[in-house]
Amino acid sequence: MKKKYVILLHLLFWLYYIMQDLTVFDFKQQKISFPILAFDFNKPEYLLMLSFTAIYIFVFYLNYLVFMPKFFDVKKVKRIALSFLALFIIFIGMRYLIEEVLFDILFGFHNYYKGVTVTYYIYDNLAYSSLPIMASSVLWFIVNMLRLQKEQLALLESKRETEINFLKSQINPHFIFNTLNNIYYLIFEKSEKALPAVEQLSGLMRYMTYESQNETIALQREIAYIENFIALETMRISGDAQVxxxxxxxxxECRIPPLLLIPFVENGFKHGILNNPEQSFTIELTQNKNHLILQTQNSINNYKKDHQSGVGIENIKKRLQLYFPDKHSLEITRKENMYYIKLDITL
Incomplete structure (x- = not known):
């Protein structure tokens, strides 16, 4: 949801609040007045109105900006209840300290009559304190629901774009023809590598055509795709491949979005030197509990320019933000002629 629409929702709410709680309608004279605009420090009712409004706004945005984003989780009812209880205590405590203690010291008056019990004071303020808490919760729900809906649409669109880009660039005729030529040569030479190469190409095409359509896949399927891709790409390298x-x-069996890791492998093949024993292209994948870490390093071939760069790192950054907001880190480092990538995802 765009920021300007969020601001508009807040403005509409506060306009409603002003009309509902800070206006006085005289039925006899058919007139509307705004007492808060005629503020007078000498009149207790104005100070009380100001203090209540200030506390209302404070608790409203404390819940909206801090408590709801941090503590709301439909699976943890106890945590939600405790956060609401804390807000009730804050509202009632602030009102008591300002209106019953501070005003009495500074101005010689307070809101409630003397002798009122703490139990009655808390009971009487439960309704008042529930107003900003419930209102801010509802507004946060509306904004968050619209934001999540927008993110879901963006995620679907990104997934569609990713699939199209891969089908156009990753599995393009150039790649297929080169691979088939290599397989033809292996068959001509009666190499034992011919049949595995056919199987690898078949697995790669099957993955791209069918499995990549799923929302998530087992990690082992992505690994199998990477292994097939590496095997087919290394066939094209002159000399001994250092991959x-x-x-x-x-x-x-842990689940990840399809085609999430391959762009980093593809990047190394497209822009790296792949037959240098001293600077090999290394891919390390570690999965432990709820962490998935991918690290790659490759030397940079400054003479090798490939304008068809697959989905590209920028596109992957967007996908990571959509799939794993605040649950991933991506470090890309270039030192001299070496290129390093470290991706850490909390699944």
Whole structure:
């Protein structure tokens, strides 16, 4: 939801609040007045109105900006109840300290009559304190629901774009023809690598055509795709390919969005030197409990320019933000002629 619409919702609410609680309608004279505009320090009712409004606004935005974003979770009812209880205590406590203690010291008056019990004071203020708490909660729900709806639409659109970009660039005729030519050469040479290469290409095409349509897939399926991709790409490298894929996986069945890791592998193949024993292209994938960490390093080939860069790092950054907001970190570092990537995701 755009910021200007959020501001508009807040303005509409406060306009309603002013009309509802801070205006006086005289039925006899058919006139509307705004007592708060004729503020007079000498009149207790004006100071009390000001203090109540200030406390109302404070608790409203304390809940809206802090408590709801931090503590609201439909799966943790106890935490929600405790946060609401804390807000009730804050509202009632602030009102008592300002109106019953501070005003009595400074101005010689207070809101409630003398002798009122603490129990009655709390009971009487439960309704008053519930107003800003409930109002801010409802407004936060509306804004958050619209924001989540917008993010879902953006996520679907991003997924569609990603699939299209991969189908156009990753599995393009150029890649397929090169791979088929390599397989043809292997068959001509009667190499034992020919049949595995056909199987790898078949697995890669099957993954792109069918499995990538799912919202999430098992991590082991993404790993299998990466392994097939590496195997087919290394066929094109002259000399001994210095490409190493290291895996340390605790739960291969954990779920991730499809095509999430391959762009970082693709990036190394497109822009790296892949046959240098001293500076190998290394891919390390670690999954432990709820953490997934991908690290890559490759030397940079300054003479190798490939304008078809797949979905690109910027597109992946957007996908990560949509799938794992505040639950991932991506570090991209370039030191001299080496390129380092570290992706850490909390699943």
């Amino acid at each position: 190493f894929f290291k895996k340390n996986i605790e739960n291969p």
